[in-house]
Amino acid sequence: MPLFKIIDISPTAKVFLWKITEDFNELFRNVSLKDTSLARLEGMKSESHQKGFLAVRMLFQVAGYTDFDLYYDEFGKPHLKDGTHISISHSFDFSAIVLSNCNIGIDLEMVKDKVLRIAPRFMDVSHLENLTEAEQMRKATVVWGIKEAVFKLKNEVGISFPDHIFESPFQLSDKKCSAELHFKDVIQHYDILFEEIESDDSENPKQIYTLVCAVES
Template identity: 65%
Template sequence: MPLLKIKALNAHTDLLVWKITESFDVLFNSIALKEVSLTRLEGMKSEDHQKGFMAVRRLLMEAGYTDFDLYYDAFGKPHLKDGRHISISHSHDFSVIMLSDENIGADLEMLKDKTLKLAPRFMDVSHLQNLNVDDQLKKATVVWGIKESVFKIKNETGISFKDHIFEDDFNLEDKKCGVTLRFNNTTERFDILFDFIENYVFVCAFNAVSSGFASAER
């Protein structure tokens, strides 16, 4: 079964991860989609995106929900009808959802050389000093995920990754750090957890103090 479930990121939050090994037809026949979701699926040009979309719905089923429990607001942020917070991300071979009693943001990124080349556009590159190239790539990808996950929590037009979201320096071994958002004359702090799943980086952001990653269960 291609489900990797990591429980209890903190006392209020679960992470579910799906490794996509199925064909389009197997995934499609395993889920039920409401009409708007079916239309969205049919409009996707990439089969990778289609399979990622459907794998998210499989994860919802694992958590006791269906596609009919999920809706998106005018800004594209996902919500559950019962009021529990959800964040969604998918990239190539994996889809993830986070479910929580608090507002959260999740991001999943594949390690790609392009991210390191673009690092000066979105982060303080001094945080990459004294690292070998492989660790520079990992750290730059974590930082990109940090900024994506904070943006998902705030979901406000005008937030700049480079100009408004500032990560504390951190070591890859820590698998956690802090981040500051300075936007619209306000300052907010977030707690970040991150981990590595094969050649992917998973990052999550919380408004509140959180605990570390729990053990993975297949």
């Protein structure tokens, strides 16, 4: 059972990470799905997405929940029936959930060179100056994760990553910063925590993932 890590990010918020090493059938055998989730799973064209979906359900069970405790609102945001706040993310070989007593957003991303090609579309690239290319990739991935996590937390149509979500200056070693959402004439403030996760698969080159959580200040 590859529960990779549990991270206590505060006294009332906890991240659960699953390293996906199982095949589809093994994951499928070990979870119970309601009809709507089964239909959603069957509609996924990518086996990687299917396995990520099932690994999230494995994490539910680790945390004391099942798929039957989860529902989505009209905007697609996940909720738990007992009122605990939840956010979900999946990237390649990892799935993650965060549970909290307050509204929270999570994002998990594999660090890849593609992020530098698209960086001008979602961030101020001057924030990447004076860094090596590897550091630029890692920092741009954190910035993308910040914007994804804030978006998931707020979950409103019309939010633009470059136009509405702004991160404070930070260094990769800080592992935290703040962010603001400027939207509909309101400025909202968020505390950001981020951490890098290294895949420990001995059969493949070491791969870095970035985990970001956003909570309302």
